[in-house]
Amino acid sequence: MTESTQASTPWQAFLEQQGAHIEAANGAEVRYFGPTAAAELPDNFVAPLTDLGLISLSGDDAASFLHNQITNDVEKLDLATARLAGYCTPKGRLLATFLMWKDAGQIMLQLPRALQPAIQKRLQMFVMRSKAKLADVSEQYVALGLAGNTAAEVLQQWFPQLPAQPYTKIDNEHGTLVRVADSRQAPRYQWIASVEQAIAAWPALTQKLSAVGTHAWRLTDIYAGVPVITQPTQEQFVPQMINFELIGGVNFKKGCYPGQEIVARSQYLGKLKRRSVLALVDAVDVRAGAEVFSSEDPGQPCGMIVNAEPAGTGKSACLVEIKLAASDNGTIHLGAVGGPVLQLQPLPYELAEPQ
Structure with missing residues (x-):
């Protein structure tokens, strides 16, 4: 592991x-705080989300332009709401997943920092005559991930009224607070603040909350069943394969966007044969994009790791895109049929069939 010598x-x-121990080779990711990494995920923590990038869209046509590019409704996005959204190829395969919100002057798209430059460049190609300006504002803001009931109490020092439900938000002079999907039956928030505000708030936050690396936030995403497209999984999945419509990432009533016909066809024609499941596996170096195999059909992969993070005691937690028939029969193994067995866990939502 290469750690930075100069920030x-x-x-x-x-x-x-x-x-903080920062790995410069991986998008300036905070690996851990203190002399050694913590073995277990704390119930209440704050994590600097330095692995995430931020694209700002502004201008008279920003909402209409973006509305025609992504899987969710942008034109009806209000100031009190945040949404998940995806960006697809014309074949309906996801290039990126976003957390999206707006304020009085701009629309924000948050995505992995490693994807941000290429995705911004691709979106820029389609602006043409639209009055829309895209900007990389990743260094102008700090994203803090806060999890747990104590985190909610601590945040009230800056946000007396907290967002009441997942994917609602509040703006004030301290920045933007977005409540995202609950995880492990506890609330989670993202605080988007200026660098100065984040530095000023850090001592009070870490007095009550454990300071942890960015992986801890990604792990709670996995437990919440919220997938994130990364470089190894670009163009691998239509949204339904990673349950994206089940968690509010797709609006089937909006107009066209790249890949819309295929995404709609997957929803309304026939029965979905692939979904994502939550699993634990006795392995610590599990990577997105790794294939999984069924004991019933060992000759070909039956799915792929979407996201994975170490989960303590020699295990990793994973979101795994898989043939539903394979998950119902036999055992699922990482890498090959002789590999570690995936121990399937309940998701916090139902794998509902399309209506």
Whole structure:
């Protein structure tokens, strides 16, 4: 693992002063705080989400332009709401997944920092005559991930009224607070703040909350059943394969966007044969894009790892896209039929069939 010897931004410099170990080779990701990494995921924590990038869209046509590019409704997005959304190829395969919100002057798209430059460039290609401006604002804002009931209590120092439901948000002079999907039966929030605000708030936050690396936030995403497209899984899945419509990431009543016909056909014609499931596996180096195999049909893969993170005690937690028939019969193995067995876990939502 390569760790940075010199921080490249004021926020990273501050985090290193607080004991953060930052891996420069992986998008300036905070690996852990303190002398050693914690073995278990704390119930209440704050994580600097330095692995995420942020695209701003502004201009008179920003909403209408973006509405015609992604899987969710942008034109009816209000100031009190956040949404998940996907960006597909013309074949309906996901290039990226976003957390999206707007304020009075711009629409924000949050996605993995490693994908941000190429996705922004691709979107820019389609602006043409639209009055829409795209900008990389990743360094202008800090994203903090906060999880747990204590986190909710601590946040009230800056946000006396917290967002009441997942995917609602509040803006004030301290920044934007988005409540995202609950995980492990506890609330989670993203606080989007200025660098100065984040630095000022950090001592009070870490007095009550465990400071952890970015992987902890990704792990709670996995437990919440919220997939994130990364470089190894680009163009691998239509949205339904990763349950994206079940968690509010697809609007089937909006107009056209790249891949819309295929996404709609998957929804309304026939029965879905592939979904994503939650699993634990006795392995610590599990990577997105790795194939999984069924004991009933060992000759060909039956699915693929969507996201995976170490989950303590030699295990990893994974979201796994899989043939439903394979998940109902036999055992599922990582890498090959002789590989570790995936131990399927209940998702926090039902794998409903399309209506």
